[in-house]
Amino acid sequence: MVSRTNGFFVRDWSLGLGWNNMRYILEAAVLQASLLNRTLIIPSFIYARACEYPIEVCAEYAPMVNKGDAVGWEEWRSLPTEQQMGWRIPISLMVNITQIREKHPVILISDWLRMHGRSPDEERSNGMWHRDFYHASASVFEEDETKTPSLFVVENRWYDPQNVIRVDRIPDDMKERGYWEPEGGNEDAGERGHWPVQPETKVSEHLDAIAGDNAFMDFDSAKQALQEGITGVVWDLSSDEKIINLLRDNGWEVLYTYKAPWGDYTKTVVEPLLQVVRRSAIRGWVDEYAREKADVLLLAGETHLYRKPGAMRFTTRERSYDFQDTVLNYIVSVAAYDVLAFRLAQRMRARVDGRLWMGAHMRRGDFVRNGWAMEKDPKIHVERVKDRLASGRQVLESLKQKRLVPYDIPGMRVSREFVERDAPWSTDPFYIATDERDPEALRIIAEHGAVFLKDLLTMDDLREFGWPLLLTDCRAVVEQHLLARSAYFYAHILSSVAGGIVNLRAAAGADARTALVD
Known part of the structure; x- marks a missing residue:
């Protein structure tokens, strides 16, 4: 796999970020590596940032670390101890590595270490590429043991200065x-x-x-x-x-x-x-x-904020469509998430007697703490969501009289389900994905008609999927796939979670008018 490429491409990975931020950094990295025809090197693990149960429960299944100590950030230092903890989990639990390799060669940092006679346990905890240690040993496939891998660093300030x-x-x-x-x-x-x-x-x-x-x-x-x-x-x-x-x-x-x-x-x-x-x-x-001949090309620092998807623009429409295809069809979750989401969607449909159902993402948690939530008060927030979903119900009611509109994806067609099933009733329950964990706030949201993941999950689901569902981060991926199956979706524009759901909806054949992100 590696021999088909011109060496390796790697980045300094920001492992302190949540999974959806990591996902679109990965999307850009696949693009950057493929353009240079270099094998991409990605982290072997990420950090799940929350446990759905007491933290000791998750610690039985995944190594628990202090997130600040692990990645060197101070963001969580002032929080209660349990909110400073994270769990190191294999990146292969979150993204289908095999599917990425169908598009472009990729290996893990642990693969690189093994390839150079090192223990995978020596992978740095913060995701930064070690300029010296990772280059101190020759490849085990190299006859000349003095030939250590060369490195060229693309400095962060070079990427796209003002x-x-x-x-x-x-x-x-x-x-x-x-x-x-x-x-x-x-x-x-x-x-x-x-x-x-x-x-x-x-x-x-x-x-x-x-x-x-x-x-x-x-x-x-x-x-x-x-x-x-x-x-x-x-x-x-x-x-x-x-x-x-x-x-x-x-x-x-x-x-x-x-x-x-x-x-x-x-x-x-x-x-x-x-x-x-x-x-x-x-x-x-x-x-x-492309002219650089070093064994490893490293993009230093982070380049994901305030940049377009892929962290670059394209000079032809064909290349922009190719990147779209990569994101929608190759950088995807492992199948277990979608299998479970399909089952949950059937249960949600049963709750509305077979009609189309709607859902929303209510980012609370850190957004409330940092002043990014659309509404701090949970009652006002859920009323805002219901107002947007009421408009969504009108959109769904009108689809039977209109031509279905797919997203701008080559060859895409809208699912016939939008016209074959009845629109939601105003009294129907709706699905809410949220990181809110305050019991009183959850009670208020539920009283307004919300259905949560815990209302749909069964013990058989937990047993079949396994221990990763102890982690809130993994549950959130299930919810993304579930909301991709909703007939109408609403979310906050400042959240990368919302963007992931819109991409999934588009790939699944949703009508382009059935999502609102504001």
Whole structure:
């Protein structure tokens, strides 16, 4: 598997983050490794951050650690002791490694250590790639025992500093338009190759004024800016094709990404978005680092916040669809989660007499503590959820009279269930996934009609799935798959959990109008 690639790619993994953040960091890493045709190295374990029972119960099944000590963060130090604990579990409990390998070669850090004559127990607890220790021994397959693996570090500040737009690769026609030179560039910023300075035009100056400090804007905004124009200047804007050509002739390029508003916390990949970018701001991942010959290429630090899914934009629509396919069909949970979710969905349907049912994610816990929850008071919060679901019920009622609308995924069709089953009644119960654990708050939410995971799980489910269901993090993945099967879904826009559910819904054939994330 490894021999088919040009060495290895690894990142500093932020193991202090929750699973959904780790998941979309993994999605970006698979993309970055595949573009360079390097075998990806991922952590052997993650930390589950909460136990559904007294912490000693989970400690019987997975090593319990102080999260702050394990990853070196101070985030949890002021919390009660039980909330500072985490449980180290194999990453293979959360993601299907075999399925990822169908798309691109991947190994674990423990595999790397074994490959170099080391014990897997020597894997660092914080997920950081050890620049020295991990490179101190030759591979067991290497005849020359003095040949230790070489390392090249892509410094964090090089990835996409201010006014730089990272893309997958720069196409030849774009290089030709902008006279791109493969050598030179700002060494302090890690730049390899550069765009020679081009004279400004009225179009480029006009767009610069609109974009301000940003090096990009949505295509529709650029189109409107050009339509409003400049007094005395006339442009041919009779088609999108002519607008794109006008942009290209004046130093701006069209790139492909996905709608993911409010800082891109959700990282959804199901609504393609066209953006325009100053050509001089574009830097290609392949163009800069495919030439590197070191055994291991390391991306230092973290790059997931405030970035688009994949941590880069794409220069062709085909590549954006390919990444979408990777996220939806290859970086997926192990099958046991979906098997259990299917069973729970049948029980939820029985509670509404076979009608379509609705659900929501109510992020409480740390969101309440940090002031991110939509409503602090559980009563007001669940009333907000019910209000959104009431609108969702109207959407579901209207689908029988409308054409079903799939998400923008090649070949996708909407499930016929949306028109073959009756819409929910206003009195129907609805499913709530939440990290709220205060008994009084849960009582209030339940009194408003909510059904929780504990209401659907049976002892047989627990026995069949096994000990991971002791961990709240694993239960949350079950709930994501369950809500992917709901007819209508509502959640908070600042949560990566919501983005994971929307992606799952899209892949399962949901109508694009049956989810609201606000």
